[in-house]
Amino acid sequence: MMERKGGKTGSLLLVLTLGVFSIINTEMGVVGILPMVSVRYGVEISAAGLLVSLFALAVAVSGPILPLLFSRFRRKAVMLAVLGVFTACNVVSAFAESFPVLLTARILPAFFQPVYVSMAFSLAAASVEPARAPKAVAKVMMGVSAGMVLGVPVVSAIAGAASLRAAMLFLAAANGVSLLAVLFFLPALPAAERVTYGSQVRVLKRSGVWLSILGVVLLNGSIFGVYSYLSEYLGAVTGLPAQLVSVLLLLYGLANILGNAIGGRALSRSALRFVVLFPPVLGAVYLLLLWGGKLPAPAVGAVLLWGILAGCAGNINQYWITAAAPEAPEFANGLFLSATNLGTTVGATLCGALIDSLGASSLPLGGLLMLAAGAVLLLLRARQCRKNPVFGKQEAQKAVS
Structure with a gap:
């Protein structure tokens, strides 16, 4: 664990969070400008969507591999290199004259996203005593939520007011500012304690690791499968106007950030209890959407509560996998990123199939099905964990801290 004073720890977490924000901003920001990309490059909207889907696929593929490979190098140098790649590729995207060049410039940095994000989580956890690690990680996780919340509307607004190129340059500027913050405000960080690749990969032999991975895939798929079609649900089923749907999605994202803070505190106090109680509470929200989604008041209330729970789930996902492999933090964080991205893909596919077959009103059912399966694995x-005496002692320590 890194021994750091409170003020220095706060600065460290702020820099790490800013970098995570700029990277997630790059990933999600283009969602709102896909129609402009389609027109600018003369491609179908489904082809423009590859800018999002292939980015997520690249993250899922590289998540278990690249953080492990880069863990042997000095962490500050690695983080600077990753932010440099993101900055340069966003500049190339801004001036790309063909869609293949744009697509290449989008996919390349995606492979390195898990390297920075996993290191950020590991450094955040190591900057405080173990009992406070989930709370520290939750602060960095806010960068993920903020990138998702602010990325789409801000980039869309810039593109609408100026141009597609200006929007891409904004993404590059965000990465550049983060790079400078790491360069000037992050202390020299040595490489992580040398652990052989074999010893880290060996954690995959444990049943607990696989239970954690599959549980996270299903839990994240439950949330983002529904979220992927939430605007369609609110418009077609609840009957809300498009302007109100946009406002509600923004409020959902802000609730996500609040959920990050709540989840971090709850995990620090009693992780097992929080994780076990989480699925029934989320399931109740889906039932509210399923039975009352046609009425504006229940639907709006459910979405806001769901936003808080989705923020909590982000912390649960990261904690659940890294706690299963504490001796391999970089590898475990890479597995977390792969599991969540895979869950998003699976969840969106399942919920999309349900909507095609049963209509938009069936959307919460897809979330319930994945949540039920995930809850079994979490339990x-x-x-x-309860049978592990070491884990039990750690939980007791957290409960009184």
Whole structure:
């Protein structure tokens, strides 16, 4: 663990959060400008969507591999290199004259996203005593939520007011500012304690690790499968106007940030209890959407509560996998990123199929199905943890801290 004073720890977390924000901003920011990309480059909207789907696929593929490979190098140098790649590729995207060049410039940095994000989580956890690690990670996780919340509307607004190129340059500027923050305000960080690749990959032999991975895939798929079609649901089922849907999605994102803070505190106090109680509460929100989604008041209330729970789920996902492999933090964080991205893909596919078959009103059902399956795996893993005396002592320590 890094021994750092309170003020220095706060500065460290701020720099790490800013970098995560700029990277997630790059990933999600283009969602709102896909129609402009389609027109500018003369491609179908489905082809423009590859800028998002292939980015996520690249993250899922590289997540378990690249953080492990880069863990042997000095962490500050690696983080600077990753932010440099993001900055340069966004500049290339801004001036790309063909869609293949744009697509290449989008996919290349995606492979390195898990390197920075996993290091940020590991450094945040190591900057404080173990009992406070989930709370420290939650602060960095806010960068993820902020990138998702602010990325789409800000980039869309810039593109609408100025140009597509200006929007891409904004993404590059955000990465550049983060790079400078790391350069000037992050202390020299040595490489992580040398651990052989074999010893880290060996954690995949544990049933608990696989229970955690699959549980996170299903839990994240439950949330983002529904979120992927939430605007369609609110418009077609609830009957809200497009302007109100946009405002509600923004409020959902802000609730996400609040959920990050709540989740970090809850995990620090009693992780097992929080994880076990989480699925029934989220399930109740989906039932509210399923039975009352046609009425504006219940639908709006459910979305806002769901936003808080989705923020909590982000912390649960990261904690649940890294706690299963504490001796391999970089590798575990890479697995977390892969699991969440895979969950998003699976969840969106399942919920999309349900909508095609049963209509938009069936959307919460897709979330419920994945949540139920995920809850079984979370409970099985929790049962393993309760039988582990070491884990039990750690939980007792957290409960009184």
